[in-house]
Structure formats: structure tokens, C-alpha cells
Amino acid sequence: MTSASAAMADAPxxxxxVKEDDLGKWVDAKGDPTYKIEPDGKLDWFxxxxxxxxxxxxxxxxxxxxxxxxxxxxxxxxxKTMSYAEFVGTVVGGRRNVTSSQENVMPAFGDNKNVMCYLxxxxxxxxxRSTDAVARGRPAGHVDKLPAATAAEKECLGLEK
Numbered sequence: 001m002t003s004a005s006a007a008m009a010d011a012p013x014x015x016x017x018v019k020e021d022d023l024g025k026w027v028d029a030k031g032d033p034t035y036k037i038e039p040d041g042k043l044d045w046f047x048x049x050x051x052x053x054x055x056x057x058x059x060x061x062x063x064x065x066x067x068x069x070x071x072x073x074x075x076x077x078x079x080k081t082m083s084y085a086e087f088v089g090t091v092v093g094g095r096r097n098v099t100s101s102q103e104n105v106m107p108a109f110g111d112n113k114n115v116m117c118y119l120x121x122x123x124x125x126x127x128x129r130s131t132d133a134v135a136r137g138r139p140a141g142h143v144d145k146l147p148a149a150t151a152a153e154k155e156c157l158g159l160e161k
Contacts, residue, residue, distance in 0.1 A: 011082075013028065015128075024046065024143070026124075034127055035047040043134065045149060049118060049125075062074070
């Protein structure tokens with residue numbers, strides 16, 4: 001298998017939401033986190049949260065709405081070809097790309113709770129942007145956050161004992 005074939009084998013695939021967990025998170029047929037848009041146009045809570053978290057932690061380098069910048073690539077395009085595991089590994093451990101003309105460094109965020117507690121949220125937001133299911137700017141509406149999701153968030157952030 002060529003490296004291009006290997007990359008495509010790991011591509012996220014169909015983002016259709018097939019199953020919801022008890023927190024209100026959706027997964028696709030492969031079991032990877034994904035977004036869900038209700039018939040009335042409301043976005044699932046976690047994709048909406050991902051919009052908020054992306055814009056607080058990631059947009060400084062990667063540009064608004066996952067569109068990229070002169071400093072870092074468009075993540076809405078990156079998630080089209082990178083697997084969920086690859087995305088997680090890159091965010092947790094960072095990445096360094098060095099060529100003869102430039103050096104790009106993505107820092108590791110594995111110890112940053114403001115990223116790690118919302119990693120799936122950021123991924124599903126970028127996945128929704130990658131298919132243009134969510135337009136640029138603040139999503140118009142979202143479903144309510146479930147109490148179980150609030151409890152899980154507090155636990156991850158160390159606010160619950």
C-alpha cells in the first residue's frame with residue numbers, strides 16, 4: 001500500500017451520526033466522534049462547544065473557523081484526511097515539520113485541560129466545518145447540554161470531587 005493509500009485508509013470517512021451516548025455525544029459508523037445537525041438546524045452540544053473551544057485555544061495559529069493562516073494549516077482540511085487517532089496524537093504530543101525553507105511546530109497540549117477536556121468537541125466542530133455542514137461564524141443554535149455532560153466536564157477540569 002502506498003503512503004497515499006494508507007492515508008486514505010485512515011481518513012475519517014462518512015461523518016453521519018449513527019449513535020448517541022449518555023452524555024449526548026454522537027459517533028459515526030467507525031465509532032469516531034462526529035456532529036449531528038437536527039432537522040430544525042440546531043447543532044449538537046459538543047460541536048457547538050467545539051466552536052467555542054476552538055476559538056479560545058486554536059484559532060490564534062490555525063485561523064478563525066478552521067480556515068488556516070499564514071502561520072498554520074487549515075484544520076478543516078486536515079481532518080478530511082487524518083484519522084481521529086492521528087488528530088488526538090498530534091494535539092496531545094505536538095508535531096514538528098522541518099523543510100529546507102521553513103520549520104513549523106505545533107506544541108503539545110496533552111497537559112492543557114482547556115484543550116484535553118474538550119478535544120472531542122474541537123474535533124467534531126472541525127469535522128463539521130470540513131464538510132461545510134457548519135458555516136463560518138458562530139453556529140445559530142444548539143441542543144441543550146445534558147446534566148451528565150456538565151458533570152463529566154467538571155470532573156475532567158477537576159472541579160468535582
